[in-house]
Amino acid sequence: MFSAQWRLCSLNSTAKFLTINSSKILGLPTSAKMSLKITNAKRIEGLDSNVWIEFTKLAADPSVVNLGQGLPDISPPIYVKEKLSKIAAIDSLNQYTRGFGHPSLVKALACLYEKFYQNQINPNKEILVTVGAYGSLFNAIQGLIDEGDEVIIIMPFYDCYEPMVRMAGATPVFIPLRSKKSLGGAWNSNEHTLRTRDVSWRMDSQRTFIILLKPHMPIKKRYINTLILIYKSFSIQKNIYCTSTEQHSWKIHKSRKAMRITTFPGMWERTITIGSAGKTFSVTGWKLGWSVGPHHLIKHLQTVQQNTIYTCATPLQEALAQALWIDIKRMDDPECYFNSLPKELEVKRDRMIHLLENLGLKPIVPDGGYFIIADVSLLDADLSGMKDSNEPYDYKFVKWMTKNKKLSAIPVSAFCNTETKLQFEKFVRFCFIKKDSTLDAAEEIIKAWTGQKS
Numbered sequence: 001m002f003s004a005q006w007r008l009c010s011l012n013s014t015a016k017f018l019t020i021n022s023s024k025i026l027g028l029p030t031s032a033k034m035s036l037k038i039t040n041a042k043r044i045e046g047l048d049s050n051v052w053i054e055f056t057k058l059a060a061d062p063s064v065v066n067l068g069q070g071l072p073d074i075s076p077p078i079y080v081k082e083k084l085s086k087i088a089a090i091d092s093l094n095q096y097t098r099g100f101g102h103p104s105l106v107k108a109l110a111c112l113y114e115k116f117y118q119n120q121i122n123p124n125k126e127i128l129v130t131v132g133a134y135g136s137l138f139n140a141i142q143g144l145i146d147e148g149d150e151v152i153i154i155m156p157f158y159d160c161y162e163p164m165v166r167m168a169g170a171t172p173v174f175i176p177l178r179s180k181k182s183l184g185g186a187w188n189s190n191e192h193t194l195r196t197r198d199v200s201w202r203m204d205s206q207r208t209f210i211i212l213l214k215p216h217m218p219i220k221k222r223y224i225n226t227l228i229l230i231y232k233s234f235s236i237q238k239n240i241y242c243t244s245t246e247q248h249s250w251k252i253h254k255s256r257k258a259m260r261i262t263t264f265p266g267m268w269e270r271t272i273t274i275g276s277a278g279k280t281f282s283v284t285g286w287k288l289g290w291s292v293g294p295h296h297l298i299k300h301l302q303t304v305q306q307n308t309i310y311t312c313a314t315p316l317q318e319a320l321a322q323a324l325w326i327d328i329k330r331m332d333d334p335e336c337y338f339n340s341l342p343k344e345l346e347v348k349r350d351r352m353i354h355l356l357e358n359l360g361l362k363p364i365v366p367d368g369g370y371f372i373i374a375d376v377s378l379l380d381a382d383l384s385g386m387k388d389s390n391e392p393y394d395y396k397f398v399k400w401m402t403k404n405k406k407l408s409a410i411p412v413s414a415f416c417n418t419e420t421k422l423q424f425e426k427f428v429r430f431c432f433i434k435k436d437s438t439l440d441a442a443e444e445i446i447k448a449w450t451g452q453k454s
Contacts, residue, residue, distance in 0.1 A: 047163040051414035055398065059408035065441045068398075068408040070371065072282040072433040074344075077337050079326055080281050084319035093314050100302050101129030101290070102317035108324040109275075113292050115331065116260055119268060125295040128302055129317060131309055133245060133276040133289040136301075137211075138164055139308075140243045140272045140291060143300035145170045145209050152210040156415035156424060158245075161211055170209070174417045212244045212261065241297070242267070245274040262293075269294055272301070277320050281337065282433070286316050345370050345432070351439060352432040355446050370433035373412055377426040392425035401428075407445045 052069065059066040087093050097103075106123035114121050121127065130136050137160070145151060147169030153161050155176045165172045244261050262271045272293040278284035291301055330336045349365075349372060356363045356374050363374040376397050386396040394411035402408045412427035432439070 043167045043169065044163075047166065051159055051410065055402075055408065055410055058399065058402045061402075061406075064402055064406050064408050065438060065445060066408050067430045067432070067434065067438075067442060068410045070431050070433070071284060072370075073435050073438055074282060074433060076282045077323070080283060080319065080323040083322045084315060087315045087318050087322075093318050095314060096311055097314040097317060099306055099311040100124070101127055102312075102314060102321065105129055105317045105321040105324075108321045108328065109290055109292065112324060112328055113273070115328075117262060117268065121292065122295065126293060126298055128291045128298055128305060129312055130289050130291070130305055131312060132278060132287040133274050134160060135287075135305075135309065136272075136274040136276075136289040136291040137161075137243065137245065139301035139304045140274070141165060141168050141170075141209075142304045144241055144272075144297065150208045152208060154212070155417065155420055156412060157211070159414055162417065172417070173208075174420065176420055176423065208240045210240065210242050212242060240270065242271045243274060244271055270297070272297055277316075281320070281323060282341070286320070288312060288316055288320055342368075348432045348434065348439065352430060355439075355443055356430070358450060359446055360450075371429050371431055373427045373429045375426045376428045392421050394425045394428050398428060405445055405449060407442060 055068055058064070059068050100106075101109075101123075103123075106127045106129065109127050109129075110121040110123040128136070128139065130139060141151075141164045145165070145168045149168075149170045150173050151161075151165045151170050152173050152175060153165070155174050157174075162172050242261065246260065260273070262268050262273050272291050275290050275292070277286045277288040291298060327336045327338055331338065334340060348370070352372050353363050353365060356372070360378055361374040361376065362378075363372050366372055377393065381397055381400055383393070383396045383400050386400060392411065392413040394413050398409050398411050410429045410431075411425070412429050413421040413425040416424050434442075
C-alpha cells in the first residue's frame with residue numbers, strides 16, 4: 001500500500017481538483033470527505049437554471065397532455081427501427097467505431113448534403129458525427145470561439161446558445177426579430193424579420209461568430225430575407241464565422257424550398273452546418289448529430305470531440321446510415337420521409353391553429369418545424385395564486401395551465417435574454433408533432449375550457 005502523504009504535500013495552495021483512478025479517496029476518513037468545500041468553476045456561474053428540467057418535470061404527470069417539449073410521440077419510420085433491431089445482432093457493430101463518425105454514416109451524409117451544395121464533400125474530413133445537435137454546437141463553439149470574441153444570437157433563440165457561449169468565455173450579442181401584427185386573423189412567421197441596422201453595426205472588425213437556427217425557433221421563420229441580409233453583411237466583413245443549425249430544415253411546409261446560407265457564394269468556407277437524427281427521423285432518443293463544413297473548420301471541432309466524448313454509439317450510426325440511404329435513393333418520391341413528414345405536419349399544424357383559435361388566440365403560423373406560439377394574455381387567466389410573483393407571465397401561465405387545465409406548453413421568454421423577456425413573456429409555445437390521440441386529448445381540454453360541447 002502506498003502512502004498518500006507525499007503526493008498530497010506536493011499540492012500547493014492553488015490546487016483545486018485532484019483526479020484519482022481509484023474507488024477510494026486515498027484512505028481519508030469519512031469526516032474528512034464531508035468537510036471538503038466544493039465550489040463550481042467560474043465559467044458555469046449562473047448557468048444552472050434550465051427550462052427543460054423545470055417544465056418537463058411538471059408535464060411528467062400522466063394526466064397532463066404534453067404539448068411542451070419537442071418530443072415526437074408519433075412513430076418513427078418502420079424501416080429505421082427495423083434497421084436498428086437487425087444491426088444489434090451483429091457483434092462487430094457493438095464495438096467502438098471511428099471517433100469522428102462511422103464510415104458508412106459519413107458517406108451517406110456526404111451524399112445527402114452534396115444534393116444541396118455545389119461542391120463535393122469529403123466524408124472523412126468535412127463531416128463530424130457527435131452526440132446530437134447539442135454536441136455539434138458545443139464542438140463548434142469550443143473549437144472556433146476564443147475568449148473575448150462576440151457571438152451574434154438572434155432572438156428568440158434556443159436556450160443552450162447563451163450558456164455555451166458564456167462557458168467559452170465569449171460575449172453573446174443578442175439581436176431580436178422584429179414583428180408587425182397583421183390586421184386580423186392569424187399572424188405569420190414571415191412577419192418576423194431582422195432590421196439591416198440591427199445586424200450590420202455588429203459586423204465590425206472584431207472577430208465575430210453568428211449562430212443561425214433555420215427555420216427560426218420558436219417562430220419558425222424561413223429566413224429568406226434574413227439570410228440575404230446576413231450574407232450581405234458577411235460579404236463586407238470577412239473575419240466572421242457562422243454556425244447554421246438546420247435540424248428542422250426537412251420540415252418546411254407547403255413544399256417550400258429551404259434556403260441554406262452555405263449555398264451562398266463564399267459561405268461554404270466559413271460555415272458549419274448542423275443536423276440531427278432526432279429531428280430527421282423523429283428518433284430524439286438516439287442523440288446523434290453531425291457537423292458539415294470545410295476541413296479547415298471541421299478539424300478544430302474534431303480536436304474538441306477526440307478530447308471529450310471520443311465517439312458515438314456504433315449500432316445507432318450504422319442504422320442511421322442504412323435508413324438515410326433508403327431515402328437518399330428516393331428523394332423525389334412522395335414516400336420519402338423528407339417529403340411525407342412535412343405534409344403530415346402541415347395537417348397537424350393547421351389543426352393546432354384551429355384549436356388555439358377556438359380558445360380566442362391568434363397563433364403565429366409557422367412556415368416550418370413543429371412548434372407554434374400564441375399570445376396567451378388574451379385568455380386573462382387568474383394567476384394571482386402562483387407562488388413566484390417575480391417569474392415572467394408566461395412561466396406562471398404555463399404552470400397554471402398545467403395544474404388547472406392539465407395541458408402543458410413551454411414559455412417563450414425562456415428563449416430570450418434578460419433585456420427582451422418582456423417582449424415575449426405573453427407568448428407560449430406548443431408542440432404539434434403528436435399522435436392524433438394526443439391532439440384529440442388536447443382538443444377535449446380546450447373544449448371544456450371554452451364550454452364547447454364534444
